[in-house]
Amino acid sequence: MERILPSKIKYNTVSLFSGIGGFDLGFTYAGFNIVWANDLEKYACMTYRENVSRNIVCGDIRIEKENIPQHDVIMGGFPCQPFSTLGKLKGFDDEERGTLFFEIKDIIKKHKTKVVVLENVKNIMNHDNGNTFRRIIHDLESIGYVCFSHIFNSADYGIPQRRNRCYIVAFLGEYFNTPDFIFPPKRELKITTQDLLDEDVEEKYFLTKKIIGTILGKGTKNYIVEPTIDLPISKTLTATMAKMHRASQDNYVTDQKNYERHCGDDRVNIRKLTPNECRKLQGFPSDWRQVVSDCQAYKQFGNAVTVNVSYALAESLMAYIEANKKSNW
Numbered sequence: 001m002e003r004i005l006p007s008k009i010k011y012n013t014v015s016l017f018s019g020i021g022g023f024d025l026g027f028t029y030a031g032f033n034i035v036w037a038n039d040l041e042k043y044a045c046m047t048y049r050e051n052v053s054r055n056i057v058c059g060d061i062r063i064e065k066e067n068i069p070q071h072d073v074i075m076g077g078f079p080c081q082p083f084s085t086l087g088k089l090k091g092f093d094d095e096e097r098g099t100l101f102f103e104i105k106d107i108i109k110k111h112k113t114k115v116v117v118l119e120n121v122k123n124i125m126n127h128d129n130g131n132t133f134r135r136i137i138h139d140l141e142s143i144g145y146v147c148f149s150h151i152f153n154s155a156d157y158g159i160p161q162r163r164n165r166c167y168i169v170a171f172l173g174e175y176f177n178t179p180d181f182i183f184p185p186k187r188e189l190k191i192t193t194q195d196l197l198d199e200d201v202e203e204k205y206f207l208t209k210k211i212i213g214t215i216l217g218k219g220t221k222n223y224i225v226e227p228t229i230d231l232p233i234s235k236t237l238t239a240t241m242a243k244m245h246r247a248s249q250d251n252y253v254t255d256q257k258n259y260e261r262h263c264g265d266d267r268v269n270i271r272k273l274t275p276n277e278c279r280k281l282q283g284f285p286s287d288w289r290q291v292v293s294d295c296q297a298y299k300q301f302g303n304a305v306t307v308n309v310s311y312a313l314a315e316s317l318m319a320y321i322e323a324n325k326k327s328n329w
Contacts, residue, residue, distance in 0.1 A: 017079065051289055065107050118167070118170075151164055156186040184312040203264070237301055254269055256269050
């Protein structure tokens with residue numbers, strides 16, 4: 001989606017684990033004022049500074065949290081690897097990444113943050129037989145928050161990508177009347193992946209004859225899955241797209257026009273998505289500047305929050321705050 005200039009800007013907002021700013025753009029479009037952002041990855045910070053705001057601190061949140069200013073709203077897609085089915089599922093036992101939720105808890109408790117918005121993989125709700133999710137909700141409720149959760153699919157908000165993510169919205173009870181928070185309704189999907197493909201694509205994105213058999217293979221041993229290409233709704237973009245997984249996991253398209261235009265005899269007419277196509281499949285604007293390598297760009301878009309989803313959520317959140325905040329705000 002293209003950038004949106006809000007009519008009003010209010011409610012100081014802190015962005016944690018900001019990545020390249022998918023959360024931040026959506027909330028900015030809806031009128032939230034991002035006053036402080038943070039991420040550990042230097043390349044993500046480079047992209048954020050170039051395309052979102054210079055106002056991002058690159059460093060470990062466990063150290064930088066002491067520098068967080070007072071704020072009304074905090075948001076963050078805390079690291080998902082410990083809870084993802086694609087990872088080792090160590091959850092809170094992952095001492096490096098799995099315990100970062102507790103850093104968020106410390107921050108919001110210290111600042112009495114009025115609104116908390118968290119994002120993670122869908123599987124966080126099922127991890128450890130649901131105990132992980134119950135622990136998160138219990139910990140938020142124990143310090144005064146009223147919590148609501150929802151699974152968003154990017155394909156339900158105008159983006160042809162099957163990407164399911166869990167969102168938690170929590171309101172500090174002393175500042176709100178807390179009727180049920182109504183998550184934004186689904187929106188009709190009017191475009192396909194094919195509508196977003198680049199017009200001119202270089203040879204380097206096309207598969208070689210040497211690798212095509214592996215990419216279109218069904219797998220081996222206990223992992224046998226039919227390969228699929230040219231899907232109208234793309235599979236979930238992943239942070240490891242640069243490694244080119246099998247077509248049962250990553251997205252590949254047939255592109256005869258660019259194959260004939262650019263490719264030699266060692267290539268076939270099937271290619272992976274370009275970083276620019278991944279940008280479109282995550283809802284980032286057309287004036288986006290890639291200031292990192294293709295490998296880093298794939299990682300960044302694979303880790304990002306879909307902008308269309310964050311904007312839809314932020315609009316509903318803004319309306320809820322305006323309607324339900326108490327006079328002691």
